[in-house]
Amino acid sequence: MIARVIDFEPTEEQALIRETVGEFAKSEIRPRARDADETGKLPSEVLSRAHELGLIANGLPEQFGGGGARSALTGALVAEELAWGDLAIALAILAPGLLGYSVVDFGTDAQKAELLPALIASPTAIGTLALQEPRFDSDPYRPRTQARRTSGGWVLDGAKCLVPWPEGVAQVLVLASEGESLAGFLVPSDAAGLRATPESYLGIRALATAELALDGVQVPAVARLGGPTGAHLRALVARGRVGLAALAVGVARAAFELARDYAKERHAFGAPIATKQAIAFKLADMAIEIDGARLLVWEAAWRLDEGADASREATLAMQQVRRVALEVADGAVQVFGGHGYIREYLPEMLLRNARGFACFEALTLV
């Protein structure tokens, strides 16, 4: 065994995956980003091609048709590259992991056998995850949505929002408070008492999401994630934050690179504006902040792969990327000047997308 030392170089395999996904983001995702945002529709051919790459399936167990190579760190590398292409498309590509990873990490054998094969086979997410709630103090660890025990199973009451809701979604994993603890319930998307209303947000416009009203939704006992003993779902929140933080780094890097390239091309007073310290130093700060944030994300992801509790590190990473992504995207709009404000260029979209990290939770998992 190679002795481990503190190091920041991905393995050769990780580097290859990162390069492949980076190429995919450049050739397939980025060219469709603006159109997807304008039309509010995902380019389905890109989702199919991404499915062929097996980005989620690769991390699911081999016995159900996956690749069995789960790594939060690799997942973070992939997420950054995809989001560099486009955040909404990245979220859609990674969406099958919402139910997939949840069931792998916390489900019973029966739940895995029932859900995973179909999930791995489908190019779009047939399952989703409902965690966020439409309140200023929405708390992923303590949802207001309640699960009450009945003789035959559970009854769910509450409201959810920002739930990825792709066409053909069949199952939604609803997180609810079961007394003092966090529990998950697999609910068919057409369950009685469940109403899904399409939403529209400032950013990630191409991603279909729904607000859910849960009004006395009854589910059988077997619908509880992890079965009768339940599951320790706090780790799910951390996995969501690591994934989101990695995506935020990708958005920030996209904004930074656009601003950098533009500043070198745009001339004012006879020279590229990048030769002015006011612009150059802003770009330097962006680069420093992005790298710092990325290392926090990697540390949290690495802890998950070590099997350690990463909730603190994931919170810190989110704390940092929330600020960094917004500042960098805003900086890119500023560097572009008037051109940053018009929809012919991407910075304005990146700013709208970056602001979302202020409220995103569990929109993706690693």
Add this chain to the structure above:
Amino acid sequence: MISFEPTENSQRAREFYRRMALEQMRPVSRRYDEEEHALPTEWVDYYWKEGRKGAPGNLGGATDGFVQVCIQAEELCFGDAGLYLRMPTAALGGSAVSAAGTQEQKDRFLRPFRESPHPIWGAMAITEPGAGSDSAAIQTTARFDAERDEWVLNGNKIFCTAGQGASQIEGGFVVVWATVDKALGRGGIKSFVVPAKTPGMKLVGLEKKLGIRASDTATLVFEDCRVPAANLLGGKAKAEKKSEPARAGDKGFKGAMATFDASRPIVAAMAVGVGRASLDFLVDELERQGVKIRYDSPPRAQTALERDVLEMVAELQAARLLTWRAASMMNRGKPNSLEASMAKAKAGLVVTKITQKAVELLGPPGYSKKLLVEKWMRDAKINDIYEGTQQINQLIVARRILEYSSSQLR
């Protein structure tokens, strides 16, 4: 392979230096802040006799290399940054000799640091009254006296850390940057090793500073100060090239600048140490006064205090990881100028903010000299200034990411 787990050697070193920080440095921290130019005898003697031996029973096996050096610097500056700078070591002068010196020079100048019976210091003299970050503007001259095969140095140096010990105590030395020919610009700048007590090298003053007061920041004057030809760092061969046409980025200057790639991560680590002293104290003190920082409360339900502290913790960790990355690249033998400057810029800024915020959040006790929090705020600020100010490191980062030369981005 990406890993954040320190080796057993690093963990042991961290424990060893943490104990040293708490047992040997903190108890005299306030005293040598107050008695600004006094020699911190108990600390210097302890370090020379015991401390420098390093962690006892060093394990074999893997090490974190330069990252471990950063961990060590962080722990000691968690103790006291001023006393750290006063440690009897070859310090930056030693780094220059190691990086640019010949084998003979390494033996001659560094051996005393292993063998001297009494504590000695090394130092580096670059800054002048009219040349700080713009080190190419150095006015100190080095004239070659072929007859006596000696270099003759003339000029004034300021802000020379450990300059008192290095210039006055037999066995130590000062590495002095000087120009052999002003017409050559940067290419004319060479470094010379001036042994302590060399005639013509005079200590004319010690600065009174905002912080790191235990550190002797010297003003040195060189008046016809003669050193043997063999004291030109890198050896005589390079001196003979001085007659060649001026080349931008001559090895002498570049070699000297390269020492910054190695020293900036360490300075960043030192900064992180000061920031951590302040932040750890703040968190403990808040808890003692009944405020527990929650890491799992929803972002918009955090108290202002929690938000500030979480921000500080995240920023400090980002600075630490940038520092470790720059150091780990040295382990891999990769160029790290960009990453070293990133780490230094981030760490300098972050710990300046953290230590100032800690004074604010603790209320009157934070402002009081009863605690060390106000001292850490004063100590921290230098990290945003020396080894390249915040702005100089931003400039270096900007040039790298924009792929601009120093003439394209001034």
